[in-house]
Amino acid sequence: MVRPHADRLEKRFLERLGKMKFTALQSRALAELTVGAAARILAGRSGPADFFESVEYHSQRLAKLNVAPASVVAALGEYDQLLAQVLRKLPAADLKNYQWVRDQLHFCVMLTLNNAYYHVREAETQAFYEMFWAEVESRRLDELLGKFLEILARF
Numbered sequence: 001m002v003r004p005h006a007d008r009l010e011k012r013f014l015e016r017l018g019k020m021k022f023t024a025l026q027s028r029a030l031a032e033l034t035v036g037a038a039a040r041i042l043a044g045r046s047g048p049a050d051f052f053e054s055v056e057y058h059s060q061r062l063a064k065l066n067v068a069p070a071s072v073v074a075a076l077g078e079y080d081q082l083l084a085q086v087l088r089k090l091p092a093a094d095l096k097n098y099q100w101v102r103d104q105l106h107f108c109v110m111l112t113l114n115n116a117y118y119h120v121r122e123a124e125t126q127a128f129y130e131m132f133w134a135e136v137e138s139r140r141l142d143e144l145l146g147k148f149l150e151i152l153a154r155f
Contacts, residue, residue, distance in 0.1 A: 003043045005086045006036035009079070016078045026067050032058040033072070033109050034079045035102055055109055059116030069117060076106070127155040 002009075010031055017027040031037060032054050041051045062072060083102075087095055134147035 002035055002039040002083070002086070006039050009036050009082050009086065010034070012082050013079050016082070017075060020075065020078070022067075022071075022075065023065070026062065026065050029058040029061045029065070029067075030072065030075045033076060033113070035083060035105060036079075038105060052108065052112055055112045056116050059113040060120050062113075063117045063120035069113065072113060073110075076109070080106075123155060127151055 013031060013034065013036075014027050017030060022030065037054065038048075038051045041054065042048070059072075087098060090098060130151045131148060134151060135144060138144035138147060
């Protein structure tokens with residue numbers, strides 16, 4: 001049901017994100033968290049695991065781009081408003097079933113998003129902690145810079 005409308009929905013979604021002051025990189029990552037992205041991946045004969053791998057990757061990207069989780073939720077709410085316009089043409093029974101599936105998908109996306117943000121912030125914290133100790137333990141500037149470079153390359 002969504003796949004025939006996915007490209008048009010994505011275009012309108014990206015336009016709305018631009019008006020909400022998201023950058024192009026942030027907008028592209030947000031577009032990969034939507035029902036339309038799931039429909040595109042599943043229509044390509046890939047499985048749900050491929051969609052959630054993509055959600056994980058793009059959620060980490062959003063975390064690294066410093067997009068607040070609340071902003072992600074707001075953006076996905078914009079997509080849902082666009083999608084609702086397409087879905088209102090469905091018979092009531094089909095709409096109810098589709099809504100249940102969409103809610104489950106949304107819940108899984110939110111869990112994946114939360115997990116991705118946690119991992120990115122944990123890695124950042126570990127890098128800062130290591131850099132602090134490198135600074136404390138270094139005796140010379142070139143030693144400090146070497147340790148910083150090693151830590152940042154790992155991060």
